[in-house]
Amino acid sequence: MGGGSPIERVETNASNLSRAHPRCLAAACDTISLPRTTRTRQAIRHGHRRKQMTGNAKLTGLHRLVVGMIVAGTFASVVPLHAQTDDPVVRLVATPTELTMRVGDEVRVTVAGYTRSGARVEDPVVRLVGPRAAVRVRQGVVTALAAGDYALVATLVQDGGAPAGEPVTVRVPVGIGWPTVARVVVSPSTNDRLFVGTTLRMAARAEHADGSARTDPDVAWRSDSPDVVTVDGFGRVTAVAPGTATITATVEGVAGTATLSTAPFTGESLEIVGGVARARTGDVIGFGAEVRDGGDALVSGVPVEWTHAYEAPEGIMAPPAPAQMHGGRFVADVPGVYTVIADAGPLSARTSFRVVERDVIQELEIHGHGREQRVRTTDFWVFEGRDGRDYALTGAKRSDGHGFVWDVTDVGNIFKTDSIQVDARSVNDMKVSPDARYATMTREGASNRRNGVVILDLADPAHPVIASEVTDYGLTGGVHNAFPTESHLFTLAGGDKYVILDVSDLYNPRFVGEYNHPNSRLHDVWVLDGLAYSAEWENGLVVVDVGDGRWGGSPENPVLVSSYPIPGGATHAVFPYVSQSTGKHYVFLGDEIMSRRGLAWEGPGQGRGSYQLPYDPETGMNGIPLATRGYIQIVDFSDPENPEMVARYEVPEYGTHNIWVEDDILYQAYYEGGVRMVDVSGDLMGNLYTQGREIAVFKAYDPIGYVPNSPMAWSAMPFKGRIFFSDTNSGLWSARLVPRSRPVS
Incomplete structure (x- = not known):
């Protein structure tokens, strides 16, 4: 970083036509094929200096430039070049022939070609691609990103004079597994104190040794005191009686814990605050809930579960997913009458409102x-x-x-x-x-x-x-x-x-x-x-x-x-x-x-x-x-x-x-x-x-x-x-x- 020398001004007027090989285009890859001859004039200026150059350049297959780009939903890498001959490559062989990896692993893949006569070519021009979400491919090195069964495909990038026919390819199966789980971190989704009769959702993060997280882990949940707190298979815990309980989440034999304390529920009334009487589809509406005891004092920290009900307008039958809620935030996709419901232990409250079309279409x-x-x-x-x-x-x-x-x-x-x-x-x-x-x-x-x-x-x-x-x-x-x-x-x-x-x-x-x-x-x-x-x-x-x-x-x-x-x-x-x-x-x-x-x-x-x-x-x-x-x-x-x-x-x-x-x-x-x-x-x-x-x-x-x-x-x-x-x-x-x-x- 920091300052540097001024950069010369370069003006270029090239008459060459750049073409991408049609077979590579058909495979949705990107290759640069330069013409056999090109005549280029360049004028290089810096201050008051000027120098003109003209010349001819004879380009052969060895001068073909292949640029690895991310295309077709894949990560791609281009392996070094090979000049066209009268004995073209007709078969590719990858080493290794298949990959078994864990997320984060890196493996180098090399590809050799064999010509029609059986001669081995160590450096054919190939394009190596794999699913972008699953692997990263750079300069022939494959990095595993997501677990699953996939495939790499190496395709020969043919020279302009190559005979017509199907592309020359080789497929490399890739099996990717997860690294071993090193630890499980358990946390309540909102708070660490429950009132009897209330429910909250807990979360379990399964981490590998490098700190990365397992995607969608299979978690086994358990409470050591089900007479105090119960937990279902999705991490939803419910307080049954006052006391203390330890919740354990286990992933592949590795356990994490969180301790919850529960207290008697003192709330006697629940009221929904906020909201509107009328909204448009797409409007985000915020709701809050207030729990009060017998003396009308606010009870803080009470978990509230939010749901909604929908009444469709006449003529609309079974609209899919009419709305959604996240915490106390609500948004509707379709018009109708909605009821938002708040539950806190034995208490429940609801409020209704109408949603109309957003009506923003313009010509x-x-x-x-x-x-x-x-x-x-x-x-x-x-x-x-x-x-x-x-x-x-x-x-x-x-x-x-x-x-x-x-x-x-x-x-x-x-x-x-x-x-x-x-x-x-x-x-x-x-x-x-x-x-x-x-x-x-x-x-x-x-x-x-x-x-x-x-x-x-x-x-x-x-x-x-x-x-x-x-x-x-x-x-x-x-x-x-x-x-x-x-x-x-x-x-x-x-x-x-x-x-x-x-x-x-x-x-x-x-x-x-x-x-x-x-x-x-x-x-x-x-x-x-x-x-x-x-x-x-x-x-x-x-x-x-x-x-x-x-x-x-x-x-x-x-x-x-x-x-x-x-x-x-x-x-x-x-x-x-x-x-x-x-x-x-x-x-x-x-x-x-x-x-x-x-x-x-x-x-x-x-x-x-x-x-x-x-x-x-x-x-x-x-x-x-x-x-x-x-x-x-x-x-x-x-x-x-x-x-x-x-x-x-x-x-x-x-x-x-x-x-x-x-x-x-x-x-x-x-x-x-x-x-x-x-x-x-x-x-x-x-x-x-x-x-x-x-x-x-x-x-x-x-x-x-x-x-x-x-x-x-x-x-x-x-x-x-x-x-x-x-x-x-x-x-x-x-x-x-x-x-x-x-x-x-």
Whole structure:
């Protein structure tokens, strides 16, 4: 960390076409195949020096670059290269042939190939993948993450001239068990004192020697004094008489204990406080309970059990899960009359209220479309340029390193003003600093394998110029995302860490710091008020002080604030947000799972090619729709050191991508589920999708798209009363939520 030398400005104009091998695409992996010849002109500037170079490079199969990326709901690793010969590899053999592991174990897997003539090849180009939630695969080393029976699959990455046919693969069965339980920690869920006749739920945490917890352990519960306290098979304890009892929880022969004291129940009345007479679906309602003795004094510490009953409106038959309660917090998914019930020992109280439809649907009016059917559009950013006009920058996959500049001042007439080309296969992410002084292009697949981040000078926003590029400090392996602030740029380094650059001088950015979370891979970072929030796949959310100061952090000295694991192990996107209506600090976290294997709807089926390529009428392959899964998970981050999961937004049969929240509206790119606008006002609890919080949905069915009539929403962003969103198969769109008409009073 600390200061560094200024970085030379490099402008690149490469004419090479970067192509991914179609077989790898069909398997939903990502490979860079460079052309046989490439002619590149580079101009390197530093101060007043200028040097021009031109030349030809003859590339062979040995120059093929394979980048390991997280795709298709798996962790992937790429094993070293092998040149194509006239005696191709036709069989793969893995060592070991099967794995038996415990969670936390690491094993190296090597793959050898055998050619048609039987010759052994020690280093074929293979892609080794496994289920993301179960294993992590890095450079051929497999780390066990979750117990169960799984499989790794190694697939030969064929050279461009390889004969057609089925992919060459080998399957490695993986059996993962849990480590031995080292200790069991037992704790009451709310308090350690019971009153006769009351019940509370106890919890047992089975820990391994390294402190990690067993998922869903099989716990045997026992009370040493059932005449004082009884316990059922789920840890629910009930006080029977005054006294003391020890509760024991046993997991795989290892026991933990907790001691409870019980006292006579002195309460004579129970009253529910709080609540409302009328609410909307999705509104979170808080209730409290007061127990009083015969002298009308409050009795504190009495466990209260909360339940609810539901009366459906006429015509609604058997609605599923109409509502839920957590402690004294209630939220309804469907309209009707509800009764909340509080029980404390022999006492009971209830209150009823009506819930009506949330009624937030608005018409979405499409205003403009910047069609792009030649390449796959990726991330974008809309901004007001210093000339007073509005612009958007878009990235693209398989674009020969092009990013695009659009004038969006007239949303009904979106047009390109320029393009920027860099040496890359794909430009994944484009963002603009808050002051619109500069923009970033993240690139993957550079011909010289030095990817890095490209910084654009936006002095002329219609025609940006490359100010500099940074390829050192671990940024060579591919930069997927970046986040610009006015003075600093946070850029991901190959998914391993993020590097912090001082960009006060765009033409001479300086390295000042970095943060690399232990044993973690990251995909996204977002900075708000001096805190950096990163989405770190199986490790979930990681928050670092990079200027807030409360934890002593700065860009030069990042300090960890907290980490929070997220269910599913597929945390891909992050967006911190302070609620306008409540002031609560939420973090929205999105999964990315590019597969539906094992579900009732698995997608269009194997053997039909790739969603990443247009339909090929000669082969009948490709041009298929995407099939994903995953959802948005919402964490209350009001206490940064004790975050709490409170809600989710889960749409069945689709998977999430990038997130934006503004003015208490979630603008969610939901891949093949389209772009979706969701009311996130008020307290949040439960699944927002089932609560009628959706405002509008649009799926970009474009008949002449890159893949026609195949929506694939990538990102969404509100700007000056309009909603812009990018769709991978059809380009850039603009829309507006039509204000709801008000009835005349």
